Amino acid sequence: MADSEPKASIRMDTVPGASARVHNFIRHIIDADLKTGKYAVRQWSGQPGPGEQQKVGAGDAPQEVPLRDTAKIRTRFPPEPNGYLHFGHAKSICLNFGLAQDYAGACHLRFDDTNPEKEEQEYVDSIIDAVHWLGFDWRFGEETNQYFASNYFQWMYDFAEKLIEAGHAYVDSQSAEEMRASRGTLTEAGKNSPFRTRTPAENLDLFRRMRAGEFADGTHILRAKIDMASGNINLRDPAIYRIRHATHHNTGDAWCIYPMYTYAHPIEDALENITHSICTLEFEDQRPFYDWLLARLAELGCINTPPPQQIEFSRLNLSYVVLSKRKLIHLVEEKHVDGWDDPRLPTLVGARRRGFTPEAFRRFNEMNGVTKSDSWIDISVLEECQREHLNETAPRRIAVLDPLKLIIDNYPEDQEEECLAPNHPQKPDWGKRVVPFSKELWIEREDFMEVPSKGYFRLFPGNSVRLRYGFVIKCLDCDKDAVGNISAVHCEYMPDSKSGTPGSDNYKVKGNIHWVSARHAHAGEIRLYDRLFAVAAPGAEGRDFIADLNPDSKRVISAQLEASLQNAAAEDRFQFERHGYFVADRIDSRPGAPVFNRSVTLKDGWK
Ligand code: ATP
Numbered sequence: 001m002a003d004s005e006p007k008a009s010i011r012m013d014t015v016p017g018a019s020a021r022v023h024n025f026i027r028h029i030i031d032a033d034l035k036t037g038k039y040a041v042r043q044w045s046g047q048p049g050p051g052e053q054q055k056v057g058a059g060d061a062p063q064e065v066p067l068r069d070t071a072k073i074r075t076r077f078p079p080e081p082n083g084y085l086h087f088g089h090a091k092s093i094c095l096n097f098g099l100a101q102d103y104a105g106a107c108h109l110r111f112d113d114t115n116p117e118k119e120e121q122e123y124v125d126s127i128i129d130a131v132h133w134l135g136f137d138w139r140f141g142e143e144t145n146q147y148f149a150s151n152y153f154q155w156m157y158d159f160a161e162k163l164i165e166a167g168h169a170y171v172d173s174q175s176a177e178e179m180r181a182s183r184g185t186l187t188e189a190g191k192n193s194p195f196r197t198r199t200p201a202e203n204l205d206l207f208r209r210m211r212a213g214e215f216a217d218g219t220h221i222l223r224a225k226i227d228m229a230s231g232n233i234n235l236r237d238p239a240i241y242r243i244r245h246a247t248h249h250n251t252g253d254a255w256c257i258y259p260m261y262t263y264a265h266p267i268e269d270a271l272e273n274i275t276h277s278i279c280t281l282e283f284e285d286q287r288p289f290y291d292w293l294l295a296r297l298a299e300l301g302c303i304n305t306p307p308p309q310q311i312e313f314s315r316l317n318l319s320y321v322v323l324s325k326r327k328l329i330h331l332v333e334e335k336h337v338d339g340w341d342d343p344r345l346p347t348l349v350g351a352r353r354r355g356f357t358p359e360a361f362r363r364f365n366e367m368n369g370v371t372k373s374d375s376w377i378d379i380s381v382l383e384e385c386q387r388e389h390l391n392e393t394a395p396r397r398i399a400v401l402d403p404l405k406l407i408i409d410n411y412p413e414d415q416e417e418e419c420l421a422p423n424h425p426q427k428p429d430w431g432k433r434v435v436p437f438s439k440e441l442w443i444e445r446e447d448f449m450e451v452p453s454k455g456y457f458r459l460f461p462g463n464s465v466r467l468r469y470g471f472v473i474k475c476l477d478c479d480k481d482a483v484g485n486i487s488a489v490h491c492e493y494m495p496d497s498k499s500g501t502p503g504s505d506n507y508k509v510k511g512n513i514h515w516v517s518a519r520h521a522h523a524g525e526i527r528l529y530d531r532l533f534a535v536a537a538p539g540a541e542g543r544d545f546i547a548d549l550n551p552d553s554k555r556v557i558s559a560q561l562e563a564s565l566q567n568a569a570a571e572d573r574f575q576f577e578r579h580g581y582f583v584a585d586r587i588d589s590r591p592g593a594p595v596f597n598r599s600v601t602l603k604d605g606w607k
Pocket residue numbers: 077078079080081087088089091092278279280314315316317323324325326
């Protein structure tokens with residue numbers, strides 16, 4: 001078997017520990033933490049919660065032995081359920097779940113739904129599906145580890161009261177403009193708010209009244225009390241709670257104040273006993289606040305220790321696509337594509353419909369490694385990963401995409417016979433299948449030229465080619481319709497030339513073309529997808545990104561398909577010989593009538 005494996009198909013995803021060989025600086029941090037035992041003393045009740053809840057032995061029945069967290073590390077993937085996941089999210093998913101797998105840890109799926117703006121069940125469901133589709137799961141032993149950040153609102157509120165009592169937070173009643181004006185600039189310190197000297201008692205009273213709904217949106221805000229002169233603007237008394245009279249999808253009208261993301265996120269991590277909180281580089285400037293907040297909450301006994309640490313990596317930038325939710329929404333809403341799962345979109349639902357494989361996504365992310373420097377990756381790298389995996393896993397079939405009738409004049413009308421075609425050229429153990437042969441066949445229109453161009457060695461009058469897995473034929477002439485278009489090609493076949501029979505090698509021909517028997521083939525819809533954008537950086541240099549759309553990104557054709565394809569089930573993947581990799585569409589295919597999407601061509605045609 002080993003020699004029959006194509007060279008290109010190194011199955012990284014099946015090689016244990018293979019990922020460790022690829023550059024990933026986060027592994028060095030984790031290795032060091034495991035060596036020093038930094039998180040080894042953490043306690044964990046099995047449920048997210050504040051510090052005291054994690055201490056087994058607290059309360060009436062103290063136990064001698066604290067319950068240690070058996071997860072060596074804890075990471076999380078924290079999407080906001082306000083859209084469909086895209087290829088950028090796949091990087092974060094592969095990274096967080098992959099690290100947990102490799103280090104005998106847990107990775108939580110946390111819906112970051114602290115923003116009362118609309119969040120929908122549809123998105124929650126699609127995110128769960130997408131992470132599962134990529135091959136990951138959030139269970140760890142008995143733990144389910146699927147969480148909603150909005151379930152932590154009460155703890156977040158309680159911690160805010162603790163911060164106020166300790167003098168670490170105050171209620172500011174300046175207008176938004178006043179606050180902006182006193183924030184300072186990169187080179188200039190900010191100015192203290194006149195409300196900064198409010199006593200903890202005053203602040204607590206105001207904060208409780210904010211929570212009770214006494215004030216309108218924007219009239220007061222809770223701020224951390226740090227340093228208005230800090231060189232890092234994020235430490236100049238950042239806002240941590242705002243008034244927002246809005247209904248939340250989970251908590252309804254229970255709250256009219258909501259935590260800011262920068263306050264909520266570190267607390268979510270701490271409540272869940274996360275060890276390594278991995279995020280994209282734009283949060284680097286927030287790390288000092290992340291650390292400040294968790295240090296104060298640890299001092300106050302609110303959270304488990306040691307607190308989680310934030311680690312930033314560079315996000316995935318991919319050529320020929322857009323990876324911003326805002327732009328993706330625009331494409332869908334303005335109907336430039338056929339919905340979120342349009343196979344041309346860089347969404348995971350789109351990729352699935354396109355026939356991309358989760359294995360190839362994981363391989364792609366392993367290959368790229370994880371760094372702190374921003375870089376662009378060409379989409380052809382992802383396509384090549386897909387091609388490699390599909391080459392290895394997709395059975396071969398025959399489809400004629402632009403059919404032209406071929407008539408074998410010396411083959412009897414009522415005769416037919418069987419030819420044998422291998423299911424995979426490098427995998428003899430996959431066997432062969434029968435492809436029927438008869439007098440009338442379909443071939444590709446481009447495989448015939450009445451007047452051949454230089455170097456053309458397929459069919460033209462007087463020339464011979466091999467019908468792949470069948471006979472050698474010699475071209476005689478062609479028929480034309482009333483307007484002069486070629487309607488059929490005539491040829492004669494050599495009965496002693498059948499592939500696999502003795503003597504078939506006696507014929508030396510240059511061309512080798514594919515075909516299906518007209519009597520046995522069936523017509524089927526095929527969608528030929530290409531890149532959605534015609535340029536590598538859509539919307540660069542001030543252009544409207546819509547102007548960069550590729551007008552030929554989708555073409556629907558009717559092809560002639562090998563009989564066995566009629567039974568293809570949704571999501572079955574094939575290589576159509578000479579054409580590329582195709583998948584039976586999971587939405588539009590019907591029993592006995594699959595519709596095929598082209599996943600990727602056989603070669604990169606963009607160079
Ligand atoms: P977008 O910027 O497209 O709106 P987002 O980051 O706001 O995406 P979230 O739902 O908050 O969307 O993302 C969930 C996680 O996915 C975050 O931890 C985020 O860092 C990560 N993520 C998003 N885009 C990328 C990317 N291009 N590369 C790597 N990770 C990403």
